[in-house]
Amino acid sequence: ARIIREMFGFARDHEPCVIFMDEIDAIGGSRFSEGTSADREIQRTLMELLNQMDGFEEQGIVKMVMATNRPDILDPALLRPGRLDRKIEIPEPNESQRLEILKIHASSITKRGDIDYESVVKLADGLNGADMRNICTEAGLFAIRSDRDYVLE
Structure with missing residues (x-):
């Protein structure tokens, strides 16, 4: 969670800035109530990411891009309107x-x-x-x- 706060703070201090998070499904997967302490830390990290994204409007010219090859497991809260505005799907090549x-x-x-x-x-x-x-x-x-x-x- 601390790294997420630092990342957004760095982005605000160096705007214009683009934050790119690859493999967002690693921390942005659907939450569940049971799990190990590592699972709870991942959930805290996701909660901090959601919190930082909620304050995105005040962030000026900081933009966020996320990538995953597993959109089916992303937490619905991450996909809520106002957090991620566009979903661009790149299909498998023919x-x-x-x-x-x-x-x-x-x-x-x-x-x-x-x-x-x-x-x-x-x-x-x-x-x-x-x-x-x-x-x-x-x-x-x-x-x-x-x-x-x-x-x-």
Whole structure:
């Protein structure tokens, strides 16, 4: 909770400022009555975040952006109008978007032979951009384990 107060204080002292909180579901998940002392500390942190966000109007030009890949578990109090005004959902990429993402991440990899990107993308149905990057990383690691300095299909 102290870190939340300090973060908002720092933002007010250095405005204009944007506070970005990634993986907000780590502290902004739905509350429950039972749990460990760590769970209670997370709930205190969430309560302080909600308290600071309630005073947002007086904060001048401090804006807040939050990101999560688990919007389904966020506490309803966090999503109340006046706290977070806009929800922007970025959908999973479709096949052609995954192909472009894969080509971008594969462009810096040393390759030998033809790579059938389309086949890789078809096998990657349901994966996101980070997953596509990970495919390239794993291909590079596989090449290293095979004592090669290039990737094969």
